[in-house]
Amino acid sequence: NAGVTQTPKFQVLKTGQSMTLQCAQDMNHEYMSWYRQDPGMGLRLIHYSVGAGITDQGEVPNGYNVSRSTTEDFPLRLLSAAPSQTSVYFCASSYSKLRQGVTYEQYFGPGTRLTVT
């Protein structure tokens, strides 16, 4: 049971380049999400998914795309990288919050440190 895995661990991009950050979980969690973490700020939600084929925007979705074709994978695509997207990106997963009265733990991946020059 590997939990939540992310690749790559580090990435340097030039402005305008595109790339995909990979995220996978092996816990059969319905809910997956992407956050970015910037110095002095709390984690901010980029996009999330409540199940295969279902995605929605979070707090800071501009410049990012996601898709969820399987329960296990939730890749994050940067369409045209900008220096403002320099950050550490975390993927997280949990069981669905649809079940009333049950609090589910959220598990985070190790993060991807992205620098855009």
Added chain:
Amino acid sequence: KNQVEQSPQSLIILEGKNCTLQCNYTVSPFSNLRWYKQDTGRGPVSLTIMTFSENTKSNGRYTATLDADTKQSSLHITASQLSDSASYICVVRSSGGYNKLIFGAGTRLAVHP
């Protein structure tokens, strides 16, 4: 506006000493409050989750308290160890949606020998 504020921003203590980290929130409606530990270069790892009806919850040397009336929480670390050096993040979940986790900026704790 839903906010989570943590204090202090950073803290240095000597190994073996106790410390308390603070979290104030203005999230409504409230569902639960979580404390996470984040080691440098790693993702956050859960320490405790408390719902409205819980006043205190322990996880080894970590004890979290919650006062839902004053909207305050604290994380107390007893007999600190060098491995406690990390950022501690307070997170409040608001009811009624998947995307309603509000993160504090964290307290960076350094434990020195």
